[in-house]
Amino acid sequence: MWAGVGVGAAFYVMFGIVPAVANFVVSFTNYSGFPGTPTSFVGFTNYNILFSTQAPGFISSIVATLIFVVGVTVVQNAVGLALAHRLQGEGKTASALRVLAFFPIVLGVTVVGITWLLLFDPVSSPAQVVFGAFGIHSAFFGANTWAMTLVIIVQVWQNLGFTMAVYIGGLKTIPASIYEAAALDGVSAWQRLRSITWPMMAPMVSVNVLFAVVGSLTTYNLIYVLTDGAFGTNTLGMFAFNTAFGQSADLGLGAAVTTALFVVAVAVAIPLVAMLRSRERRLLA
Amino acid sequence: MKFSNPLRVRRLASGLLIALIFLVPIVYVIMISLESPSQFAAHPMQPPLPPHIGNFGSAWRQGDLGPEIINTIIYAVGGAGISTGLSLLIAFPIARRLIRWSSPLFQWFVIGLALPIPYIPLFIEARDLGLYNNRIGYILLHVEPGLPLGVILLSAFVSSIPRELDEAAWLDGASYPRYIVSFVAPLAWPSIVITFLYSLLFVWNDIIGPVVFLASPSLFPVARGVYSFYSSNESAYTLLAAAVMIVSAPVAILFAASQKQLLRATMGIR
Numbered sequence: 001m002w003a004g005v006g007v008g009a010a011f012y013v014m015f016g017i018v019p020a021v022a023n024f025v026v027s028f029t030n031y032s033g034f035p036g037t038p039t040s041f042v043g044f045t046n047y048n049i050l051f052s053t054q055a056p057g058f059i060s061s062i063v064a065t066l067i068f069v070v071g072v073t074v075v076q077n078a079v080g081l082a083l084a085h086r087l088q089g090e091g092k093t094a095s096a097l098r099v100l101a102f103f104p105i106v107l108g109v110t111v112v113g114i115t116w117l118l119l120f121d122p123v124s125s126p127a128q129v130v131f132g133a134f135g136i137h138s139a140f141f142g143a144n145t146w147a148m149t150l151v152i153i154v155q156v157w158q159n160l161g162f163t164m165a166v167y168i169g170g171l172k173t174i175p176a177s178i179y180e181a182a183a184l185d186g187v188s189a190w191q192r193l194r195s196i197t198w199p200m201m202a203p204m205v206s207v208n209v210l211f212a213v214v215g216s217l218t219t220y221n222l223i224y225v226l227t228d229g230a231f232g233t234n235t236l237g238m239f240a241f242n243t244a245f246g247q248s249a250d251l252g253l254g255a256a257v258t259t260a261l262f263v264v265a266v267a268v269a270i271p272l273v274a275m276l277r278s279r280e281r282r283l284l285a
Numbered sequence: 286m287k288f289s290n291p292l293r294v295r296r297l298a299s300g301l302l303i304a305l306i307f308l309v310p311i312v313y314v315i316m317i318s319l320e321s322p323s324q325f326a327a328h329p330m331q332p333p334l335p336p337h338i339g340n341f342g343s344a345w346r347q348g349d350l351g352p353e354i355i356n357t358i359i360y361a362v363g364g365a366g367i368s369t370g371l372s373l374l375i376a377f378p379i380a381r382r383l384i385r386w387s388s389p390l391f392q393w394f395v396i397g398l399a400l401p402i403p404y405i406p407l408f409i410e411a412r413d414l415g416l417y418n419n420r421i422g423y424i425l426l427h428v429e430p431g432l433p434l435g436v437i438l439l440s441a442f443v444s445s446i447p448r449e450l451d452e453a454a455w456l457d458g459a460s461y462p463r464y465i466v467s468f469v470a471p472l473a474w475p476s477i478v479i480t481f482l483y484s485l486l487f488v489w490n491d492i493i494g495p496v497v498f499l500a501s502p503s504l505f506p507v508a509r510g511v512y513s514f515y516s517s518n519e520s521a522y523t524l525l526a527a528a529v530m531i532v533s534a535p536v537a538i539l540f541a542a543s544q545k546q547l548l549r550a551t552m553g554i555r
Contacts, residue, residue, distance in 0.1 A: 004374030
């Protein structure tokens with residue numbers, strides 16, 4: 001028994017905890033990705049660079065992160081709930097559409113990313129035809145005006161099926177008798193959503209909000225494929241990756257950005273979990 | 286069907302809208318994958334009749350898709366398999382509180398779910414430990430990210446297995462490994478499958494990992510291989526569409542076989 005736990009914990013320590021701590025150490029060095037470059041401790045230099053004008057990317061990447069996380073979380077949950085409501089039934093159509101909505105998760109980021117790049121190609125694509133008919137011509141993923149909106153849409157499109165499935169699970173736990181009683185009282189659809197469905201699904205709301213926030217905060221697979229962080233989509237994770245593994249190969253500075261991302265992730269996740277838990281207790285008491 | 290009923294019309298319209306949102310991108314890729322480059326240049330939005338299947342052969346050869354698909358399967362099955370096995374070995378003692386510090390250990394994994402993957406130190410670690418740019422290393426590096434979710438899912442399931450079963454088996458003299466393999470694993474099978482599928486999806490979806498941990502194109506999984514193919518053929522739309530179709534086929538088959546379980550588990554139905 002101990003052997004099993006030991007091997008598992010060893011993996012977790014070696015590839016989870018050690019790198020997390022080592023990241024902090026690397027952020028105080030000038031570690032370079034170019035072989036043969038000597039490494040030395042440089043104190044707070046990397047952090048000073050981040051907050052100075054030498055690296056103008058940092059502040060704008062915090063703004064991009066904020067827009068991306070809030071945008072993805074709000075849209076994914078709103079649309080996910082609407083989808084769950086429409087597709088919760090036992091019928092064949094509903095069940096087929098559920099499978100269809102879940103499919104993009106399985107397709108993977110590269111396939112989903114290239115599909116949407118083809119769909120919104122600035123030279124020849126359906127988007128170019130449709131928007132061109134309205135006199136709108138844009139480089140879409142290659143333009144500041146559109147890139148962030150589109151990246152949020154694709155991220156939501158890929159993960160919507162998961163959010164929907166969790167919400168359907170929640171809808172099924174609400175007894176029909178409550179809705180029947182509400183119908184007798186002449187409650188409007190909006191009130192029904194606000195005072196029955198939404199509060200009674202508190203645990204599923206927690207799961208979905210947490211996954212959307214944490215997922216959009218810490219992963220940037222899709223952004224890498226779609227824009228590689230250009231045109232205002234350089235979230236913290238993307239920025240850290242490009243600093244470390246891009247042309248500058250500055251692992252020290254990249255690690256400092258990752259530390260910032262760690263701090264943001266912890267500063268957001270812990271209060272969020274506490275808030276969602278107390279919300280569940282209050283609503284389901 | 287009665288179209289006079291407004292509720293019915295609304296449901297039909299909303300169902301159609303949902304179908305369009307998810308189908309249009311997929312159908313577009315299928316359509317242009319069957320268009321010849323000259324048809325695409327002249328009138329891309331017309332259905333490709335007769336279909337031009339030459340794109341698939343060209344994409345397969347030029348994109349080196351065969352070896353990439355094999356690499357992906359090795360990485361995904363290896364990484365997710367080890368990860369799921371270890372998750373069970375951690376989750377069982379935690380759920381049964383057989384070891385000290387069960388709940389802090391569990392919380393550790395919950396925290397792990399929320400943290401970003403620190404690729405920079407992992408890259409240095411991979412290089413120093415000889416895990417950089419080789420298959421075994423790449424698999425080992427993809428075990429840890431699956432552990433948090435695996436431990437959380439599986440310990441929830443183990444808690445629902447009656448404790449009396451443990452005691453009966455131990456009275457019969459079953460050893461711990463034997464007990465896990467022949468009693469717990471079959472009972473927990475549905476959640477083991479889900480854990481496996483979700484960590485499989487993580488490996489399959491990872492594009493940052495292959496950029497950081499791999500250098501030789503012959504070791505690339507599909508995620509990176511197709512992305513490189515895209516970067517060097519950005520305007521060969523029909524070829525790209527065919528490549529996307531080919532690499533989606535294996536996962537589409539896997540999904541067709543597992544969608545019921547995957548969706549039911551995500552919806553929380555056992």
